[in-house]
Amino acid sequence: MPPNQAAPLAREEDRHGGQREGLRDGPREARAQRDGALLEVWDLVCHFKLRRKWWKGGPAPVVRAVDGVSLSVGRQETYALVGESGCGKSTLGRLILRLERPTSGAVRFEGRDWLALRGDHLRQARREVQAIFQDPLGALDPRRTVGKSVEEALDAHNLAKGQAARRRVAELLESVGLRPALAARYPHELSGGQRQRVTVARAIAGGPKFIVADEAVSALDVSVQAQVINLLADLQESLGVSYLFISHGLATVRHMADRVGVMYLGRLVEEAPAEELFSAPAHPYTKALLSAAPAPDPTTASKGVELRGEVPSAASLPSGCRFRTRCPKAKEICREAEPVLLAVAKGRSVACHFPES
Amino acid sequence: MSLGQTSIAYPNREDGALASEAVSPLGGDLNERSSPWWFRRRALRRQIFHPNNFILGLSCAVLAIVFLWAAVPSLFSPDTAVGAYPTQVLQPPLGKFFLGTDQYGRSIYAELVYGARSAVLIGVLATAGSAIVGSLMGIAAGYIGGATDMVIMRVVDVLLALPGLFLALIFVAALPPNLMNLIIAVGVQGIPAYARVLRAQALQVRGRLYVDAATVLGVARWKILARHIVPNCLAPVLVLAAIGFGFAIIIGATLAFLGLGPTTPPLNWGALIASGQGYVNQDWWITTFPGLMITAVVIAVNVLGDWLRDHMEPTSR
């Protein structure tokens, strides 16, 4: 079910003003459960207000990092979120991880209002939603051994203590393909691939249902990248987790994703099952992204440069369609009206006045 | 599994790579650059005993002597500080008394030895006090932010608005004159430096990815503070403390010189200078040696502080 046509849901806490864990089962709720949606994002908006420069007039500029995104991720599904730098994909990930406060919109996790959770309720619920970051060296405390870092995940939810915890850490390290003896090492003593395996072990320690993988392999060497992607795929099979796989390139998500959402300047411009998106992209931006990815094969001639210029600033969006300044197909209507994300086929939607057929 | 793969044997190299042996081509051993300072204790020792570090060695020696004087003065001086030789007043140095005697016939050397204790006490306790209080204030302000930050930093601003000496003067004038209150006065003026630096440090560490990672794991806020924020903030404290130590001794001596220190023993180098003031034209040794002593200690501490700053700040991130 593409939730993007649905009206934005009012935040539960706004209506009830308190922390409520169990919510009424509305009709939409029931449908989500039936469809097996694990995580639903409804019209999520995150604006950052910049400080106004005193010598410039006018209102303070607002960066529209995420500007109305709706998506849903099913159980054991991998949803890939793709876009260039500044498109808001990482912010969306951080919103779901509750590391950033949304301006408006709703997130439901297993039918619960995820954004209404506060304090200790939130802390405990975090066990279900974990993260793997781009920079594994930054994500590990330099003053703690990697074993301690993994153990912290167990400790946070009282899953194991003392000897049992250390045994469990060894098991976890083994399950991500590391020798348990590495637990005594400090992050800087490991290679990039090993560090990323450690953060994966830490993420799965609490038995999560959902993992946000934010550029999880971008910083790794090519030969190691493939290992980590395979590891994530294996873990999905054995643990049944869902991924929100955030990436700047389409090639990386090719092997992972069940469904792909392409973001541009804070909005989804296209959403489709992976197979269809790669074989027949509907949005000109998706098409350009696909053709810009250099194939490691000189016989596959590069389709040349399809896009001119670069992504405009999210603080001063173009009128009408956000993509029109770089779009080879832009017409007058693109300047005037912003296209909405519309379903074009089952499970496919695109926000363009002139989608490819 | 297709036939091609079965022929591939995969030796396990994944964890064999000993990155600890890593060397960066452009800047010496990676370990020296990237590991926390305590990781390099051996390198530290090598540095200390390196012949090139003569000044550093001298500084360490000066400090070691002063600390020993403070701990067991009777080992170093045959005379006691209060034991006066009324017949031997105002003896010049290098006579019967190594550094001469003052107007009461007390050995200057003995006075220096016995005065070390108060200097060291002021230095250590005041520095420790301001380091602990200032660091806690700074970390709390930086990590909690919001109104807490506002309140703490405005208090710090008030402290910072007054010159350190003046601030200490106010306290020492308001409190009864004893060593403890002198220490408190000296300690209070040191607080703002720690608070400022640690707040900046906490703000920086708070934005680090591993703090986000811990938050996502569901680690409680106070545990994140204790395990990640505080340990990663503390690096500059040691450096600040080394420099603050010298400053504390100067302030303590100054207050004593102005007659605002304890009126009863222990002796204080600053008070010694004050008592020798009237004799400075002819009997220069009464004021000169305590003055030199203070100078030597402060320089030594600053040399050590500089060295700490250069060598101990973890560069690992």
Added chain:
Amino acid sequence: MTELLEVEGLTVKFESAAHHLELVRDASFEIGTGEVVAMVGESGSGKSITARAILGLLRRNHRMTVEGNARLAGRELLALAEAEMREVRGRRVSMIFQDPVGALDPVVSIGAQVLEAVRRRRSGTRPEQRRRVIELLASVGITDPELRAKQFPHEVSGGMCQRALIAIALAGSPELLIADEPTTALDVTVQAQVLDLLKRLRDERQMSVLLITHDMGVAAQTADRVLIMYAGSLVEQGPTADIFGHPCHPYTGGLISAVPRVDAPRSRRLVAIPGSVPEAADRPAGCAFHPRCPLADDRCATAMPGPRRLGNQIAACHRAEEARDSQVHRWQAGPGGGGAGRLPEERAAL
């Protein structure tokens, strides 16, 4: 095609109390006039060090020694004094780097930075120099060069900064441009534009380009010839079509297969090379790649393979013929997507 740069037996050693390392080991290659040569390798392969050694940018006081020869149009570069080297840099060889925003001075306008480069290398009056700045900016595809010249690096995008840096590099009309990961920090759509620009400059100016990259895709789409580096050694080199068509080194084959592609048949598993790149201090004896190599035998663990010519390619592998002929180098993960590219432990655990 005449050879512009000939590098022979380039070895870079680094010595410290604890280590005695060869960061680059006996690398020999040529770059022809008007040729784009891609040097591909993972982190720690020594590709950037090679480029820096050629340009004399390695600080000698760092216990670093450079041996071998590097001749630019017949002139030995490695023996030049610093003053002569400075003359070569910029006028004959220029270099651009990965982080375009960091490589520009943030408080000086883009135009002024290009002007500085122009002034250092060209005579002429002020107005001529200014005209030249605008020309250069236009030639690297910066639209509205007069306006951009007045802007500061933080006011324009990363791609624009990289173009400005290329303009600076072109100011002395160099014969060779060394581009060290020029597109790594850029978005894919912008990357395509910058690579296009490099190819166009090569065509227009008959300029040679040494393109250092970790991305096999970039190499395949841009280069005429490819050099593959692994753990400090040049393991394979040859024309792009040959390298990608029938790689003679198992590492090359592994790298090609490990790159995720948008046009590959979709399978759940990617083909991976097991293990990780060894650190410079921890290189195994014999062939540095043998612990990760599916073809390795006893000889590979003891004897270091020397470069051998096979057709158009030169590969440093004892079993290069087998690597070329067999399909194993493709590291194919079959349709079932079994356990290829997985560590034994990993396989056991899952």
